[in-house]
Amino acid sequence: MYKKRMAASFLLALMLLISIRVASAHTTVTAGPYDVEIGWLSEPPIIGQMNAIVVNISDHASGAASETDVSGLTVSVSYGGQSKILTLQPLGEDTPGQYVAPMLPTIPGEYTVDVTGKLGDTNVKVEVQPEEVQSADTVQFPNQAASQSQQGSNFGIAGWLAIAGLLTGLAGLVVAVLAWRKAR
Helix, strand or coil, rough: CCHHHHHHHHHHHHHHHHHHCCCCCEEEEEHHHHEEEEEEEECEECCCCCCEEEEEEEEEEEEEEEEEECCCCCEEEEEEEEEEEEECECCCCCCCCEEEECCCCCCCCECCCEEEEECCEEEEEEECCCCCEEHHCCCCCCCHHHHHHHHHHHHHHHHHHHHHHHHHHHHHHHHHHHHHHHHH
8 A cells, every 4th residue: 555655656746747847938949950049138027127138049959059150140129010120249258159139128018029030051030029028016126106105295304394484484474564564
């Protein structure tokens, strides 16, 4: 009985491990001898924060980073009927096969990235929709609206001194008008 339970537990654990998939916001496609991975450099992408479309190129057979001529590739991003061509540049000197196209997302939602042209001698035409751009409130803390309303309700000493000064000035003005009317 004990062996049957152990075997059943082992099979259940194995099935769970097989069924779990790692979530990846990057999309990888095969173009000839290359694997082209496309996604955001910083995730989650947030409106108003500088980011970049990252393009990682590796050899399909070995999986090793590929130092291929990417000057024939064009990266364009589109959203809501608008599109923009981005400049593809190396991510760094010590990161072969990794390139970025900097951009500043300004509206939340799904953007479409097109990578077209030639990668060495291979024609490339890839269209992907990387992870959805989020509004800033998804990562902001503390909440700005709540902080501002709390600040607005707390006058503080400066606010009360300003009100006292205005009331004193108004009282002085009333006394001056009354004295002027009496003097006439």
